[in-house]
Amino acid sequence: MTATAPQPDNAILLHACCGPCSIMSMSRLRDLGLAPTLFFYNPNIHPLSEYLRRREGLLAVARRLDAPVIFADEPSLSGEFDPSGESGPRAAHPGPWLEAMAALGPGMDDMKQRCPRCYDLRFVVAARVARSRGFTQFTSTLLYSRYQNRKAILEAGARHAGPDLAFLPEDFRPGLLEGVRLSKEWGIYRQQYCGCLLSEHERYKRLLEQDVTSPAP
Numbered sequence: 024m025t026a027t028a029p030q031p032d033n034a035i036l037l038h039a040c041c042g043p044c045s046i047m048s049m050s051r052l053r054d055l056g057l058a059p060t061l062f063f064y065n066p067n068i069h070p071l072s073e074y075l076r077r078r079e080g081l082l083a084v085a086r087r088l089d090a091p092v093i094f095a096d097e098p099s100l101s102g103e104f105d106p107s108g109e110s111g112p113r114a115a116h117p118g119p120w121l122e123a124m125a126a127l128g129p130g131m132d133d134m135k136q137r138c139p140r141c142y143d144l145r146f147v148v149a150a151r152v153a154r155s156r157g158f159t160q161f162t163s164t165l166l167y168s169r170y171q172n173r174k175a176i177l178e179a180g181a182r183h184a185g186p187d188l189a190f191l192p193e194d195f196r197p198g199l200l201e202g203v204r205l206s207k208e209w210g211i212y213r214q215q216y217c218g219c220l221l222s223e224h225e226r227y228k229r230l231l232e233q234d235v236t237s238p239a240p
């Protein structure tokens with residue numbers, strides 16, 4: 024796609040993983056005088072029903088904050104920014120994530136190997152969209168989480184930045200408690216695991232350690 028007209032100097036594309044993580048990330052960027060546009064591309068969120076809940080949560084936050092938002096899975100975006108066809112409804116398909124993890128073999132159980140690939144997968148598309156829409160900077164709500172690998176996120180951001188596109192290494196974590204409070208007050212869906220099936224397994228595998236076959240006393 025040919026580049027669109029340049030955005031205002033203070034425009035920034037904010038890759039967003041979910042609603043709760045976006046609230047204070049948006050607030051911080053606005054405090055810095057920036058004008059963020061939310062961008063949702065997360066083929067790491069499984070299953071699709073969970074993806075849809077987080078998507079809905081982000082939409083609710085965008086409406087609350089009167090913020091522009093781009094969903095990579097919008098039918099109108101089919102083929103717009105991704106030559107491999109991962110925009111439009113295909114953007115929600117877990118195939119790219121599964122392929123990236125399959126290449127790791129058993130290493131996929133190691134978050135130090137798995138998560139940097141997951142960040143890359145999302146940032147390559149975020150950077151492509153930023154460039155195609157005329158943004159000169161981007162960042163991610165992943166930098167709001169205490170549980171994500173911040174060093175790997177910053178490295179992934181730097182890999183997909185360039186002379187024409189900066190990655191803003193903002194630390195959104197100071198807004199964590201306020202973000203939790205607001206997301207609860209606003210009734211925004213709050214997820215119980217990071218996103219992928221492996222993180223869901225890690226979250227709930229302890230249930231297998233309970234002897235559910237024992238008869239009730």
Ligand code: SF4
Nearest residue numbers: 138141217218219222
């Ligand atoms: S744990 Fe989270 S960041 Fe890591 S691979 Fe899974 S979804 Fe991606």
